[in-house]
Amino acid sequence: MWFKKKIEKKGSGYFTEEWMNKWKENINRSKNYNNYGKSWNAPIILKITHPVSASLREKEIIGIFLDLKYGNCEEVRYAESKDEPKSDVILKADEKTWIRLMEKNGDPTKLIMLGRISLEKGSLVLLSTQRKAAMELMLAAPKPSGENIYEEKEKTVETKNSHKRSSFKTTSKGLDHDSYPMRLFQKAKQFGVWNPSEINLATDIEQWKKLTNEEQGIIHHLTSLFLAGEEAVTSDLLPLIKVISNEGRLEDEIYLTSFLWEEAKHVEFFSMYNQNVFNGIPDAEKFHKPFYKIVFYEKLPFALSSLDKDPSAVNLLKASITYNMIVEGTLAETGYAAFYNMLEERNLLPGLREGINKLKQDESRHIAYGLFLINRILDENPDLQETARDELTTLLDDATNIIHEIFEPYDEIPFNLDKEWFLNYAIKQFQMRVNKLGLNV
């Protein structure tokens, strides 16, 4: 109500002739819109219900008409009913919703999905392919309140797009050696320099031959999951590093060089072990069951590769939750515990245990970085807390389904492993990290 009164009294500054001219000018100046909107060639109407601003209360005006052509804007003016047939898309919301969306540089597609903007005409599928272009339009909308974030963003974008530097961090502000990523980097140099090919596997080769078929079977099973899992995290990480680098976070990027290097060594370790001790796991992919495939064949690569197309905070959050919280923090940690329970008591396969101990140390830094990154995203975007909770809950389901799926084929699990123990362990690891994030899931 206060909002309505304020607009009626002072005028919002939105939707005036001057405002529309400025919007058109901004759209045409936006290199990002020129780029993301280049496949769009159609006029659209933003219908405004419950108009409060005096400029909109004229009888014929139904909203704003934008004529968008291949990344440029030909016209922004008041829309009238006679414009409706020639417009391919008509979106409808009240004035307050439109203003808030523009003020916050929000995501129109998301509001359509949530039902806060109704799609009177046009295809939602088609619009969802224009999500980034639509967000750039909101960014380009002038902000009469004076906080013209568009100007700020435009400057950053120009620097990035031009591939020119304005300065170097080390010669201007200086590297922050006390920052958390740099402290992790120090640890990585101290503890992460182990060499998988130097681990002695002679005892493992001898002991392996003496294990029963069932014992060999479950070790093959778990190793097959780790082989593919480590390969997946190595192959999929790069888009996240690129986003961090593009954000100019040099300390983070320095740490992430060790992160990817360590994942590569984990692939090397399991691969060498497989070749030298097992002589190859026969038909290794038969162990990849449907729930495992959902996470490692679909959700993980999707979450990370989405950053290539849209490096937004929400996508970065989802990528880190999938990668650091679930794949590393819940599934891998539980897998290490399985190896420990099988091998430690009987002093079996010392080379495998040594490699996994080293790997665990590396992973603890990876997970710590993930928590740091998620915390930062949520601090800067408190409105994403709900998304984080939803994502965590869905993925925890996937993780527990994978654990059920692993033990399902065994009437009696070799090494006396207990499925319930692993489920509890996984949930405990997950809950511990979620508590550190201050999220109640």
Ligand SMILES: [Fe+2]
């Ligand atoms: Fe790893």
Ligand SMILES: [Fe+2]
């Ligand atoms: Fe990792």
